[in-house]
Amino acid sequence: MNGAADMGGMHGFGPVVPEKNEPVFHEEWEGHSFALNIVTGVANLWNIDAFRFKRESLPPPEYLNLSYYGLWTRTLELMMLEYGIATPEELKAGHAIAPFKQAPRAVTAADCDNMVRCARPFSRPAPGPALFKVGDKVRAKNMHPKHHTRLPRYTRGHVGEIARIVGCHVFPDSNASNLGEDPHWLYTVRFDGHELWGADSDPKVRVCIEAWEPYLEKP
């Protein structure tokens, strides 16, 4: 979807302002928002692409005015509602009210090391040979799906070059809609700055993205 999350190339946000000696979390609740997001993922309540889709589906004014962890908390609420984990009344009360079925297995501290360190790779066995090879010119499709996608708008319609064949990976467009992992070949595609931003742009800038095969076509 063309949501507020897709902000590559937008103007007006001002300069980047690095913070000296920035703490990992600025408020105590931010740490909790962070940890809750991890454990709900590990508990397999939903997949990461579905979570991202929900987050970017927020109305752009809301998305753009929430802080980073504020966005996470807001998205958690919406996911809990959508997946039947909590009712609006419960979120309001801050307690479980409705009768509920016990979770299959709670995520425990023992899982933590596993959560943090254990590989959860996104690569999958290939269903067939890759369509493109390194050095091929490809065009990022001009597509504007209403569902989740990881092809940024600023690359759509533009011609780049395959820089690397990454492997065969879970396809977020499908996974976010709970339509299965539907793995596809994943490529690193390199674009010239001129191609993306026009003749007046810096000639020495190149931008690389990862693009799944369904995002690409022969130019």
Add this chain to the structure above:
Amino acid sequence: MNGGHDIGGMDGFGPVQPEPNEPVFHSQWEKRAFALTLAAGVAGGWNIDMSRFARENRPPNEYLTMSYYQIWFAALEAMLKERALVSDDEIAAGQTLKAPKPVSCILKADDVARVLYHGDPTERETKTKPAFKAGDRVRAKMMNPVTHTRLPRYVRGHLGTIDRVIGCHVFPDSNAAGAGENPQWLYTVRFDGGELWGADADPSVTVSVDAWEPYLLPA
């Protein structure tokens, strides 16, 4: 600029919600903000493209959170301050603290009807010939100026057809910057929905924009 205002094709804002029996203004301050903008424009001497730039030139999160007349009013304040006609402390105090600067003219009640009736035509005489004629195929330039422009992002890089040669009009990109009217040929350019929004788009939709010659390349 690729600001918060350039939202053609963005998702996530939800449905259009027409208001039954909507009043012309929703509150007293909206009336005043509207009239002040028109009247102070005469004293301030800025042009419409400068006003537009003053409105769009703010962080997108702010732009998208403010109501229409809030944006107008914020731009009015900014333009008055930029020209040192009014200062921050005066707005805070709600009264004049510094002597007025001389201005060439102000809008009198007696002139309102005439000024509104005459408007502010933007067509200009020219000796140049238009580069394109109706039916020509053109490509909207891939350009991303950080200054004011009226070429929406969603048409950039796309192929369209000249529908009509409108005439030679004030060029907003120059006019907004105070760099003169720099009149340019203006065309209505029609784009197929499929060209703008991809193969899945509704084939019965076309979108037309008015584009000045410097926005276009022969296809």
Add this chain to the structure above:
Amino acid sequence: MAYDQHDHDRFELSETQLRVRALETVLTEKGYVDPAALDLLIETYETKVGPHNGARVVAKAWTDPAYRARLFKEATSAIAELGYAGRQGEHIVALENTPKRHNMVVCTLCSCYPWPVLGLPPVWYKSAPYRSRAVADPRGVLKDFGITLPKDTEIRVWDSTSEIRYLVVPMRPPGTEGWNEDKLAELVTRDSMIGAGLPKSPKDVK
């Protein structure tokens, strides 16, 4: 999760109200604005200029073939014949709806609108949902207005990027044969002249 276009009006309202009053006071004190001019401007757009102007233009085009021809050839002067002209209508183009083609007007970049014929735009026209979706999903937007057009009707969206302002001339409703201009004008809604609606049907005005 719909984004409420009115939410932010309530939010911060009192602060804006105070700032507007402060600025008006300062500008008046300094002699940059004439308070009588302000009142007249407000009155003009609240009571004088509005969609009833455009409705006269459309009704005349429905009954007078010569006028209709002039309107589609050179709308600005044809509209001025009825006394409507000026600010935000210096260059008007009339768009003809036909059984095969439906026109719809938007300004994605700000909210340009033909003031002399339609007055000031409604909130929805200025809202992000309309501005973002009209160009990409006009049928979906029409659905928000309760309108479904035949699949094979061409939809032409006009994004008002320059100082050209567009006025849609909707199709004359059937069952209005022999009606005079005054009566016909009552059928012409604001939304039908933007392309987000259709004229009323004769039974609506009985």
Add this chain to the structure above:
Amino acid sequence: MAHAHNHGHDFHHEHGSELSEMQLRTRAIETILLEKGYIEQAAIDELIETYEKKIGPRNGAQVVAKAWVDPKFRKWLLEDGTAAIGSLGFGGRSGNHLVALENTPLLHNMVVCTLCSCYPWAVLGLPPLWYKSAPYRSRAVADPRGVLKDFGIELPKDTEIRVWDSTAELRYMVVPMRPAGTEGWSEEKLADLVTRDSMIGTGFPKSPKDLK
């Protein structure tokens, strides 16, 4: 021409009114999940502790330092970042597919995630605010030199800048150039020079005199 509004700073910090409300809402979610048995309190505490205290840019700095002194490791790192970094005990969450990008005098790499804020947690910990901010996400791909200026850095005009937008589950870390005057230094001492920003591509390593 008016200058663009300078609101970048406010953009990050203007959320004061949101604080107490977000605190309550986050606590509500946590309480409900605990009461329903989906999570355990200790897991939450352990996670926070892990990312506050254990995982951070120090991990990545060790990787870079090793690459600076050990040519075989450097080669391995650039060929298979995940395996080479895994050999130092780093990997896992947000580090399952790690790619190391080598800076050279002619090529400067810079990492961003325009669509959300993907970041190589396994080697750099959690991202700083600026990395997640709209100014960085919007400008890094279109105006990387301007972004570098925000960090006080100006690269020669003819240096190629390669921006990597993390659209998939690959996570990038930049291997900056080894500072001059560090010949014969131990890995541990070298690691002290490697800053977080230098591994994102918005900074350089410290120079030897910064450590004295």
